[in-house]
Amino acid sequence: MSPLSARKGIFMLLGLLVALGGFYAGAMAFTGAKPVLLWTDALVYVLVVAIVGFVLYARSREHLRDPWRQVFRRRLGLASLVVLLAYVFIGLLDSVHFRTAVDTGEGERPAAYAGEVLSVLDLVLTPLRESSEKTYSAPFATHSFAKETVEYPDGSRARIYPRLRHGGAHLADPEREHAADILAKLAWGSLLGLIIWVLLVLPLVAWLARRWRMSWNVALGRIFRGRCDIPWWVVLLTLAVLCLLLGLALVLAPHYHVFGTDKVGEDVFYQSLKSIRTGLVIGTLTTLIMLPFAVLLGISAGYFRGWVDDVIQYLYTTLNSIPGVLLIAAAVLMLQVYMANHPELFETDAQRADLRLFFLCVILGITSWTGLCRMLRGEALKLREVDYVQAATAFGVRHGRIIGRHIQPNVMHIVLISVVLDFSGLVLAEAVLSYVGVGVDPTMYSWGNLINGARLEMAREPMVWWSLLAAFVFMFVLVLAANLFADAVRDAFDPRLRKQ
Amino acid sequence: MQQPLLEVNHLTTWFDTREGKARVVDGNSFRIHRGETFALLGESGCGKSMTALSIMRLLPGQAQGNISGQVLLDGEDLLQLPEAAMRRVRGNRIAMIFQEPMTSLNPVLTVGEQIAEVLRRHRGLSGAALQRRLEELLAQVGIPAPRQRLGEYPHQLSGGMKQRVMIAIALAGEPDLLIADEPTTALDVTIQAQVLGLLKELQSQTGMAVLMITHDLGVVSEMVDRVAVMYAGQIVEQAGRADFFAQPQHPYSQKLFEALPDMDKRDRLLSVIPGSVPPLTQTFQGCRFAPRCHRAWELCHQREPQWLPAGEGRSVRCHLYDRRVPHPQQTGEAPQPLDLAHATTGEVLLEVRDLKVHFPIRKGLLKRVRGHVYAVDGVDLSLRHGQTLALVGESGCGKTTLGKSILQLLRPTAGEVCFQGEDLTRLRGEALRRRRRDFQIIFQDPFSSMNPRMMVGDIIAEGMQAQGIGGDREQRLARVDELLQQVGLKPEHKFKYPHEFSGGQRQRICIARTLAVNPKLIVCDEPTSALDVSVQAQILNLLRRLQQALRLSYLFITHDISVVSYLADDVAVMYLGRVVEQGPVGAILGEARHPYTRALLAAVPRVHADVPRQMVKLEGDPPSPMDPPAGCHFHPRCPQASAICRECYPEQRQVASGHWVRCHLYS
Incomplete structure (x- = not known):
């Protein structure tokens, strides 16, 4: 790539950022809301910028592009990428936070803001968020899960299963209409999903047709016969499944609690959607925090050897020999006490919960860099003896430059593979830690908290199974997609697995 | 005429790649008779190994079914056999030995177990009979103390020993045909001579036929009865050895001979074949060699040449031998002479005094130093401006370590490296x-x-950047263009990545990279040993031209005597970390004094073996530099060793002007 186009890429990126920021600020000013930048939000933005920057940088570099193209050629890799992107989309919507203005009725006076921090996703899901019941209700139920004593207007009392406030409230006679209504909504939902799919696919096909310089028909034929380099039909198929689910959710969710409600009557579907961000943040930010340690220390140990190597090795063997959960529990509990003693530091509950999430990422990052560090040390040990590094030494190139130009780019495939592989492990780790009680803040939505909440109810009769199911389904899909994607990435990037 | 042992007819093998069908073997036919040695000769990527693997039906996965033609072993078509029957042929009737003895043996099984596997499978031996046969086989391939060796693991054996074990495994099935795929390419010349001698001897004992795959004309000349030259998947010439070496007919074969460096060609540039072997994925039109052929004319580019008989028992695939088509007169092309008067100022550029590089061996819990590897152990060298000093020796003798320690890539333990x-x-x-x-x-x-x-x-600009020379960015880019042209590449190549180039082109880029900082001395660490003969000639020519133009001095590290004879002004022979003999190239190659130098020179296979060379057969392997023998390091292998050789290391003696030897024979 010529330096000109590199500069162009950077300008494009900056322009995009400014535009997005401007749009965001404008929207906030228009609605009179006050933007809130949480710690994890900021890091998520940094990550997004870094990824977009990398894509722009890699676009014209063949050696970076080629392995990615191989990832896209794998059908499973592509399908799982689409699923992951759907998750990321929801997670990003949930990462733009603000506080709405409260009308104090005092005109021009500085506005007061609500104590509740909302995200864009919350706005989208307002019907779900606000349709809370009294307590448990099963998926698609019209009546409460527990009997209640109801007082009739005539003064008589009865213990019955009362109607839900929101679930199936539009039905006059739930007994008779319930099944038919759900079926009808399923049909409508499917149709809506199909329409959304067509609306999404049209621009995609148009873009492909333009790129291939073909007419629409030919391009469509090419896509569906699998004649193109990248199996686009897999993308279309995965999108179809996702759109179908979206359509169903759009039609069903406003009228029913698709995954039921929890103990305090909150919609479980809403909780599961909100948990996506927590899972993604843990999975990605942890690696972001661990990378500098692992890369810097690993490469230095392998490249400089001698006492540097000794110090770093002692450091990570020591750290490795302390049980990870113990370290995490100790750190989280200390943090918890500190935060409880300094409530003045946090404007809102959400900010407090977020800081705890952030520190959980930091702690997980600090305890998990050793594995990658060890691998990078080994690779750097090998690379420092490679001819091109020797040649650079013979030219008198400085150490920093040798590491930056020769060693680091040639270990990045290991970094990438291990980051992608670690992701699913971290999502699961969050669930386990929250279940144990040393994970994220109890007020924060996360799959671990969802499971923790459902734990006791598993023992009652009749069983409350839906919280667990919802957490399981959402987590399973994410982790499965991440694992399949990681496989594709490893196959493409690992030189030993790469076919010539 | 008796029925041939192996008859291959129109053998074609192809791979389906993303770029299309790659015909790696394309319609080849040849015959091998009992007891005969037949060679497939050619550069890498010509389909030699693929031919052998097709005969054995051992092609990698997806190409398994992509073979057509006939492979008749005693009249039975191997390609029609079911896989189960084929397994009885492999190892039993046809055995194979590979290039890399290090990776062909299973590291977790003892040598005995690996040979026994074949004996049990194909000979049904067991118990005492098996044990007896195992010892017999090891003795047959010249491994001393066979009974002990049987219980050893591959890592306990040297490279030459491993290759002997591989041969023993191949012999275990008492095959009719032995396929040897570059059996000695990974070995040192003295070991190569041992292994080739062994193969010859075994062949005369057992009467098996050998299909030898090689790129080395010397090996062909010493070993075989008939030769087939392969180019781009096709056999282009077949002939008996004597005929072939007397007068190769295909222009490609002729060029292969002319591209070989040797003493007589010192005063001129080597004749080269331009370009490199074409990728096999394309559909060829006309002769495959035409784009690189110095005698090609229009017809060659249009029509593919047929197999043409060219004298008794030989045939060639070239339009030049087709009487039915008119062909143009040969345009004479004299090799470019080199101006040898580039001579030197005589001023010493590099002086190495008593240089030592010892690596400590640490063992145990506390990593105490328990000994040293004496990689370089007291070396004196001197190199004049504009000259080439060749450093010759077998692998493991410390050549590369010496080179790197001169450049301070490895810091020496003791001694001086005086540069100007x-x-x-x-x-x-x-x-x-x-x-x-x-x-x-x-x-x-x-x-x-x-x-x-x-x-x-x-890559090329890196050195300039690091040294802060070459001016600003634009000037540097201009300099990169200039350098690329200087080494025979194009300026637009600077926007490409290394993987887009062939081996020879990459070596040119490496040369351009070193030239970027205007060095006075270049250490060339076997720069051509990974390249094919034709490409090697291009690189050697380039190195010589540059030496003339820029008055460069080379320290040329190599094990290839022919390159030394073509390129070097002075030669230093290394053995186990020490220089045993040094002097002007004529003196060393002509009147070598040290027994090791003589053995080394004698072990090199000659291309024109008119005069039967007297073999100074060197037994055994080079000892380990961790524990060098007392006295003269060479005495355990030296045919002329006497009592004093076991006691003290010989002093350096001058035997002629500028010719030094370290040997008690001359004290």
Whole structure:
């Protein structure tokens, strides 16, 4: 790539950022809301910028592009990428936070803001968020899960299963209409999903047709016969499944609690959607925090050897020999006490919960860099003896430059593979830690908290199974997609697995 | 005429690649008679190994079914056999030995178990009979103390020993045909001579036929009865050995001979074949060699030549031998002479005094030093401006370590490296970094010597950037263009990545990279040993031209005597970390004094073996530099060793002007 186009890429990126920021600020000013930048939000933005920057940088570099193209050629890799992107989309919507203005009725006076921090996703899901019941209700139920004593207007009392406030409230006679209504909504939902799919696919096909310089028909034929380099039909198929689910959710969710409600009557579907961000943040930010340690220390140990190597090795063997959960529990509990003693530091509950999430990422990052560090040390040990590094030494190139130009780019495939592989492990780790009680803040939505909440109810009769199911389904899909994607990435990037 | 043992008819093998069908073997036919040695000769990527694997039906996965033609072993078509029957043929009737003895043996099984596997499977032996046969086989391939060796693991054996074990495994099935795929390419010349001698001897004992795959004309000349030259998947010429060496007919064969470096060609540039072997994925039109052929005319580009008989028992695939078509007169092309008067100022550029590089061996819990590897152990050398000093020796003798320690890539343990009067071993930090521009290195493997993630332009400019020379960015880019042209590449190549180039082109880029900082000395660490003969000639020519133009001095590390004879002014022969003999190239190659030098020279297979050479057969393997023998390091292998050789290391003696030897024979 010529330096000109590199500069162009950077300008494009900056322009995009400014535009997005401007749009965001404008929207906030228009609605009179006050933007809130949480710690994890900021890091998520940094990550997004870094990824977009990398894509722009890699676009014209063949050696970076080629392995990615191989990832896209794998059908499973592509399908799982689409699923992951759907998750990321929801997670990003949930990462733009603000506080709405409260009308104090005092005109021009500085506005007061609500104590509740909302995200864009919350706005989208307002019907779900606000349709809370009294307590448990099963998926698609019209009546409460527990009997209640109801007082009739005539003064008589009865213990019955009362109607839900929101679930199936539009039905006059739930007994008779319930099944038919759900079926009808399923049909409508499917149709809506199909329409959304067509609306999404049209621009995609148009873009492909333009790129291939073909007419629409030919391009469509090419896509569906699998004649193109990248199996686009897999993308279309995965999108179809996702759109179908979206359509169903759009039609069903406003009228029913698709995954039921929890103990305090909150919609479980809403909780599961909100948990996506927590899972993604843990999975990605942890690696972001661990990378500098692992890369810097690993490469230095392998490249400089001698006492540097000794110090770093002692450091990570020591750290490795302390049980990870113990370290995490100790750190989280200390943090918890500190935060409880300094409530003045946090404007809102959400900010407090977020800081705890952030520190959980930091702690997980600090305890998990050793594995990658060890691998990078080994690779750097090998690379420092490679001819091109020797040649650079013979030219008198400085150490920093040798590491930056020769060693680091040639270990990045290991970094990438291990980051992608670690992701699913971290999502699961969050669930386990929250279940144990040393994970994220109890007020924060996360799959671990969802499971923790459902734990006791598993023992009652009749069983409350839906919280667990919802957490399981959402987590399973994410982790499965991440694992399949990681496989594709490893196959493409690992030189030993790469076919010539 | 008796029925041939193996008859291959129109054998074609193809791979389905993303770029299309790659015909790696394309319609080849040949016959091998009992007891005969037949060679497939050609450069890498010509389909030699694929031919052998097709005969054995051992092709990798997806190409398994992509074979057509006939492979008749005693009249039975191997290609029609079911896999189960084929397994009885492999190892039993046809056995194979591979190039890399290190990876062909299973490291977790003892040598005995690996040979016994074949004996049990194909000979049904067991118990005492098996044990007896195992010992017999090892004795047959010349391994001393066979009973002990049977219980050893591959890592306990040297490379030559491993190859002998491989041969023993191949012999275990008492095959009719032995396929040897570059059996000695990974071995040193003295070991190569041993293994080739062994193969010959076994062949005369057992009467088996050998299909030898090689790129080495010397090996062909010493070993075989008939030769087939392969180019781009096709056999282009077949002939008996004597005929072939007397007068090769295909222009490709002729060029292969002319591209070989030797003493007589010192005063001129080597004749080269331009370009490199074409990729096999394309559909060829006309003769495959035409684009590189110096005698090609229009017809060659249009029509594919047929097999034409050309004298008794030989045939060739070339329009030149087709009487039915008119062909143009040969245009004479004299090799470009080199101006040898480039001579030197006589001023010494590099002086190495008593250089030592010892690596400590640490063992045990506390990593105490338990001994040293004496990689370089007291070397004296001197190199004049504009001259080439060749450093010759077998692998493991410390050549590369010496080269790197001269460049201060490895810090020497003791001794001096005086470069233009300045001792480099005393330089530290910034001073050394600045000085590095004067001495550079070219590596053996062109594939690992460039960062795969940098563009060629950046790779070449790296040295200029590090040394802060070459002006600003624009000037540097201009200099990169100039350098690329100087080494025979195009300026637009600077925007490409190393993987887009062939081995020879990469080596050119490496040369351009070193030239970028205007060095005075270049250490060439076997720069051509990973390349084919024709490409080697291109690189050697380039190195000589540059030497003339830029008055460069080369320290040329190699094990290839023919390259030495073509290129070097002085030669130093190394054995186990010490220089045993040094002097002018004529004196060393003509009147070698040290027994090791003589053995080394004698072990090199000759291309024109008119005069039967007297073999100074060198037994055994080079000893380990961890534990060098007492006295003269060479005495355990030396045919002329006497009592004093076991006691003390000989002093350096001058036997003629500038010719030094370390041997008690001359004291």
